[in-house]
Amino acid sequence: MSRIAYVNGRYVPHRDAMVHVEDRGYQFADGVYEVCEVHEGRLVDETRHLDRLDRSLRELRIASPMGRAQLTTVMRETVARNRVRNGLVYVQVTRGVARRDHPFPDPAPRPALVVTAKWTDRSGLDKLAARGIGVITVPENRWARPDIKSIGLLPNVLVKQQAREAGAREAWYVDRDGMVTEGGSSNAWIVTTDGRIVTRRADNAILKGVTRAGVIDLLGRRNLQLEERAFTVAEAKAASEAFITSASNLVVPVVTIDGEKVGDGTPGPVALSLRAGLHEVTEMSRPVIHGG
Template sequence: MSRIAYVNGRYVPHGSAMVHVEDRAYQFADGVYEVCEVFGGRLVDETRHLDRLDRSLRELRIPAPMDRRALLTVMRETVARNRVRDGLVYLQVSRGVARRDHPFPDPPPAPALVVTAKSLSAAAGDKAAASGVSVITVPETRWARPDIKSVSLLPNVLAKQQAKEAGAREAWFVDPEGRVLEGSSTNAWIVTHDGKVVTRQADTHILRGVTRAAVSDLIGRRNLTLEERAFTVEEAKAAAEAFITSASSLVIPVVRIDGAPVADGQPGPVATALRKGIHDVTEMSHVVTPPFV
């Protein structure tokens, strides 16, 4: 079955889905996006994702393309038309189409909306989690507001490619003081030897990950101790465990940092348990039913 995309009011074949050459996301990265997990045919944590989308739009002064109920209908319909049981739904909102000029267009155009969905292999994620992954560290090169989920991702792309070329899964951005910020597409965590679970505080230097929030909830439910603070690369290398979180990977143990093993170089019990229990604390939408056409 061919994939289907939603583009500015129409469901179209994925292979012929197009936006205008003067869409401001294309020419200026003037847009925002969200990626929501689909698990068992359900949207995961849709409220948190759309709350974050609203915040990103406000920060860039882009109006919402439609109200929340309509947007959820489009997301669910896109998931259904693509028959996704386990995977991701991606939505992107740009300021719209206008003659190329740096200031906001006046009068403002209608925001442009694109939604796609794709299946992912749950087995592949489980395999990565079972063996653990490697990360490398790279200097912070992004703009000063990575807390806004904008489509301006070139530094993230370059960091991810550097990780790939080094045989690693992820790259952690590090500030000039040697403190870990977050990954190119994930939040970063460590577990100290006295059992504290540590991740950087949610300020303007990192993205407020939806899966990060769910893991924080799960930590509280499991009576573990959460510390939201900066940690250094050296502290991470000396930690009992490390892991990464995102909507696409959930919780994945990190077993090597810059080539050095974390503890015994094997996935640790805290990260493993958090991955197993993550859907116990996430919001689940109703089951999305594929169309019979």
């Protein structure tokens, strides 16, 4: 079945899905995005994703391309047209198309909206989680506002490639104080040897992950102890477990950091049980497709 994309008001075959060369997203990375999980034909934590999208747009003074109900309809329609049962829906909004000049165009163009959806290999992801992943650590070199989900991802692209070339799956940024901020496309967590679950406070230095919020809800429900604070690479290496969270991979155990084993070098029980329980607490939309 061929894929369909939503581009500025039209559903088009994916291969024909194009934006203008002077789209400010293309020229300046002047835009924001969201990636929302689709689980068994339902959108997961749509409200949190759309709240974060609104916030990112507000921070960059980009107008919303449409109202929330309408955007929800477009996301659902894109998922349905691609018959995605388990996968991801991607939403990107840029400041729009205008003659190339750095300041905001005046008058403001219509924000450009692209929505795509794709299947993911759920069993492949589960196998990956069962094995655990390696992470490398890299100096934090992004701009000062990673809390905005900007499409400007070049530093992330470079460290993800660096991780791949090192035989790892993720790179953890480390700030000037030696503290882990987050991964190239995920939030970073550890479990201390006395069972405390630690992740950095969601300030301007990290993206406030929707999956991170779901895990925090799950910890609350299970009466597990959360510490929102920064941790060092040394503390992570000495932890009993480490893991990452993101909408595209959910909870994935980290078994090595810079090639050194975390705990006994196998996926930890806390990470695995959080992965198994995550969908108990996440908001699920009504089904988008039936039977698909």
